[in-house]
Amino acid sequence: MRYHAVESFEDAVRIAASSRGTTRFLAGGTDVLVQLRAGLVQPDDLIDLKKINGVKDITRRADGGWDIGAAVSGAELGAHAALCRDWPGVVEGMRLVGSTQVQGRATLTGNLCNGSPAADSVPGLVAAGATATLIGPEGTRTIPVAEIPKGPGRTNLKPGEVIKAIHLPPCGANAGDAYLRFIPRTEMDIAVVGCAVSLRLDGDRVSEARVALGAVAPTVMLVPEAGAALVGSTLDDAALDALVTAARAACRPISDKRGTVEFRIEVAGVLARRAALIAYARAKGETA
Amino acid sequence: MTKIHVTTTVNGETAEFLTDPRETLLDVLRNQLGLTGSKEGCGTGDCGACSVLVDGVLVSSCLVLGVEAQGKTIETIEGMADPKGDLHPLQRKFIEHAALQCGFCTPGVLVAAKALLAQNPDPTETEIRYWLAGNLCRCTGYDKIVRAVQDAAAEMRGAA
Numbered sequence: 055m056r057y058h059a060v061e062s063f064e065d066a067v068r069i070a071a072s073s074r075g076t077t078r079f080l081a082g083g084t085d086v087l088v089q090l091r092a093g094l095v096q097p098d099d100l101i102d103l104k105k106i107n108g109v110k111d112i113t114r115r116a117d118g119g120w121d122i123g124a125a126v127s128g129a130e131l132g133a134h135a136a137l138c139r140d141w142p143g144v145v146e147g148m149r150l151v152g153s154t155q156v157q158g159r160a161t162l163t164g165n166l167c168n169g170s171p172a173a174d175s176v177p178g179l180v181a182a183g184a185t186a187t188l189i190g191p192e193g194t195r196t197i198p199v200a201e202i203p204k205g206p207g208r209t210n211l212k213p214g215e216v217i218k219a220i221h222l223p224p225c226g227a228n229a230g231d232a233y234l235r236f237i238p239r240t241e242m243d244i245a246v247v248g249c250a251v252s253l254r255l256d257g258d259r260v261s262e263a264r265v266a267l268g269a270v271a272p273t274v275m276l277v278p279e280a281g282a283a284l285v286g287s288t289l290d291d292a293a294l295d296a297l298v299t300a301a302r303a304a305c306r307p308i309s310d311k312r313g314t315v316e317f318r319i320e321v322a323g324v325l326a327r328r329a330a331l332i333a334y335a336r337a338k339g340e341t342a
Numbered sequence: 343m344t345k346i347h348v349t350t351t352v353n354g355e356t357a358e359f360l361t362d363p364r365e366t367l368l369d370v371l372r373n374q375l376g377l378t379g380s381k382e383g384c385g386t387g388d389c390g391a392c393s394v395l396v397d398g399v400l401v402s403s404c405l406v407l408g409v410e411a412q413g414k415t416i417e418t419i420e421g422m423a424d425p426k427g428d429l430h431p432l433q434r435k436f437i438e439h440a441a442l443q444c445g446f447c448t449p450g451v452l453v454a455a456k457a458l459l460a461q462n463p464d465p466t467e468t469e470i471r472y473w474l475a476g477n478l479c480r481c482t483g484y485d486k487i488v489r490a491v492q493d494a495a496a497e498m499r500g501a502a
Contacts, residue, residue, distance in 0.1 A: 055363050055364050056344075056363065057346060057363035057407070057409050059409070059412075080407075083405055083406065083407070083410075084387055084405050087366065087387075087404070087405045087406075087407070088386045088387060088405070090364065091366075091385055091386065091404075092386075100363065102409075102410065104410075127399075129399065152387065152476065153387075153388075153390060153402075153475055153476020153477075154400055154454065154457075154458075154473050154474075154475070154476050155387065155390055155393055155400050155401050155402040155405075155454070155476045156387055156402065156405070156476065158396075158399040158400050158401040159399075159401050159402075159405060159406070240472075240475075241472060241475035242388075242475050242476060
């Protein structure tokens with residue numbers, strides 16, 4: 055295995071394109087090193103992105119949105135007070151990944167590229183309408199985060215493509231988001247179900263809402279019907295019931311040691327309701 | 343396989359080593375630098391026995407490559423007592439409270455607890471338990487660990 059500590063994404067892409075074997079990009083490494091050790095992946099070229107200028111930066115754009123570099127750790131996201139104020143649900147999703155030690159290294163980009171349907175940071179990004187800038191042999195493109203997951207362990211990145219940064223839109227006024235997951239303990243586990251809700255209010259009424267579910271389908275997914283169930287409502291019981299019904303209807307889970315199909319569908323509704331209430335309270339400026 | 347020359351700082355002293363790029367920082371610390379205090383429990387970032395600080399950030403050294411240590415500052419359990427050999431308050435309190443039995447997880451717990459107290463000198467029990475959730479201990483049931491950390495934190499606040 056050759057180790058390359060590159061200083062630009064262009065160099066990273068060039069090395070990946072010229073590699074005749076398996077390539078892996080290294081940012082936080084909390085998945086890649088585990089795969090290496092288990093022998094699941096034997097890269098010929100390991101391309102470390104952390105020496106590239108800007109990959110550890112969290113930058114507020116002129117429009118009020120955020121650019122998050124590919125190597126920003128969960129701990130760094132959590133320590134960024136202004137980002138936490140704008141997108142608490144995105145940050146709390148990432149902060150649920152692994153232990154304090156894992157948080158010191160693990161990244162949003164890596165959690166996304168690992169392709170797990172249960173990735174805790176991805177529903178928040180999808181609900182937020184986040185995008186990602188990809189660079190590859192054919193150039194640079196920016197696509198919605200929601201279009202990146204393809205199936206368990208697989209993404210829609212083309213061969214040799216790598217994510218440079220993740221972009222959050224401006225959160226704007228009267229907006230709130232939240233992420234909840236169910237695990238049978240309090241820490242250090244993989245989501246049985248995860249749900250993120252991002253919404254905006256006009257007075258007491260929901261004017262925009264996006265709901266994303268994790269671990270109930272081959273990929274994290276946006277559920278437009280669930281968001282639509284909230285729009286125009288004051289989050290009254292009827293709207294919440296419609297949300298729960300829509301969220302459950304979208305679920306296509308598997309049964310495994312962490313939960314059955316029936317349990318996951320049930321919990322998806324429960325989490326959607328609770329996350330919507332938290333997002334609503336946050337949009338009202340309440341701390342929840 | 344070409345080995346890579348790495349220069350780093352470990353516990354305040356310059357260290358140099360040649361490493362295969364697949365080698366983890368944990369393996370380098372243990373097998374090349376003779377620092378066997380950091381333990382390998384799982385090798386997959388789940389147990390915390392290999393916890394070290396890299397540039398002040400708590401990480402699992404089994405999830406860091408040796409080559410990534412280039413130019414970094416590494417702190418391990420071996421650097422926790424002062425150079426005269428006086429134990430760190432956390433180390434003393436772990437002994438006083440009998441916060442260990444087999445001791446395999448203890449170096450990682452101590453390094454993690456030190457990182458916690460550096461950023462939060464007065465953590466609640468809940469904060470301690472969440473912070474140390476990535477440090478598995480199969481002997482103590484954690485209660486004595488939590489009490490030792492609280493006691494050490496109190497002493498360190500008083501001494502400051």
